Amino acid sequence: MGLLERTQPRLLIVDDEPANLKVLRQVLQDQYRLSFARSGEAALELLKTENIDLILLDIMMPDMTGFDVCERLKQTPETARIPVIFVTALKETIDEEKGFALGAVDYITKPIVPAIVRARVKTHLSLVQADVLKETQVDLIQRLGRAAEYKDNETGMHVLRMSHYSYVLAIAAGIDEISANELMLAAQMHDLGKIAIPDNILLKPGRLDEGEFKMMKAHAQIGADILSNPRSPLVALARSIAIAHHEKWDGSGYPKGLKGKEIPLEGRIAAIADVFDALTSERPYKQAWSVDEAIALLQSEVGKHFDPELVPLFVQALPEVINIKNRFAEQIQKSG
Secondary structure (H helix, E strand, C coil), X not given: CCHXXXXXXXXXXXXXXXXXXXXXXXXHCCCCEEEEECCHHHHHHHCCCCCCCEEEEECCCXXXXXXXXXXXXXXXXXXXXXXXXXXEECCCCCCHXXXXXXXXXXXXEECCCHHHHHHHHHHHHHHHHHHHHHHHHHHXXXXXXXXXXXXXXXXXXXXXXXXXXXXXXXXXXXXXXXXXHHHHHHHCCCCHHHHXXXXXXXXXXXXXXXXXXXXXHHHHHHHHHHCCCCCCHHHHHHHHHHHHCCCCCCCCCCCCCCCHHHCCHHHHHHHHHHHHHHHCCCECCECCCCHHHHHHHHHHCECCCECCCHHHHHHHCHHHHHHHHHHCCCCCCCCC
C-alpha cells in the first residue's frame, strides 16, 4: 500500500464478547477500517503486524484485563503512542484513575451511545493528527537548519550544538521548559539566510574584504525575509532569532544596530550560543579555539557584544555545555 492510499484510520476493537464487537463494528465501520481481537493476547499479537491508529479496549476480560494490555502497550516503543480508550460496563466498579495513570486517554461506558463513541474516537484521532503535524513541522525546521549549514559543515553539528546551548542558557535565564524547547528548535534556523551567500565568500579561507563582509552580513536579513509573514509561532520565533543573533549589546551589531534590551531575549541567547560554538569549532578559515579561550572571549565582550546578565549564566552552565559539545562532536567525513 502506498502512502497516499492510506486514507481511513484503522481502529482495533478488543472485547471478549462477540456481541460487543458487532455493536462497535456497526457504529464505526462506515468511517474507519476496523480490526478485532477477542483477548488481550490476541490484540498484542495483531499489533505486531498491523498499524493501528486507536484502540477501543474492554477492561473486564479473562486471563488478561484491559489494564494489563494497556500497560504492555505503553511499555513497548512501537505501540506506546497509540491512544487507548477503555470501554466498560456501567455496573462495573472501575478505578478510572488507574486507567489514566497507565496511559489511557478516555473511557466509554456500555451500553454505548453511538454518537458519543464516534465523537470520542474523532477527537482523539484529531489529537494524534495534531501531534503528527507538529512533528512534521519540527522535522522540516531541523532540515532547513541543516540545509543552511550544509555548505560549510556537512554534518550539521553546529546547528545541533548551538541550538542545545541556547536551550541550556534559556533554562538558566529562567525561561520555562516548553518555551526553552521552542527556542531550541527555532534556533536551528538562525543561519537560514546563508543558503543565499555565494560559496566563494562562505568558504573563503582568509579574511573577507569589506564588500565580501557586507554580503556575508546580509544573511541575517535574508533569513528573516525567508521566514517573513509566519503563520506559526515557532517560525515567528525562528525569524526573530535569524534577524537578531548578530546584534550586539552596545549597538554595533547588524542588521539593525539594536542596543541592549532592544534586542529580543531569544536573539541575545542565540548570539552567545552561536559565537561559543563558532569559536570552539574548526572552519575552513580557522582552527578551533579551546573552551577556556572561548569563555575568556565571551567574558571580555560582556556589555559590548553580549548581554552582561546572560554570559555569567552560560559560564555557570558550562558542564552541561561541554556535555553537549562532546555529544554532538564533528563527525570526520572522508571522501574516496
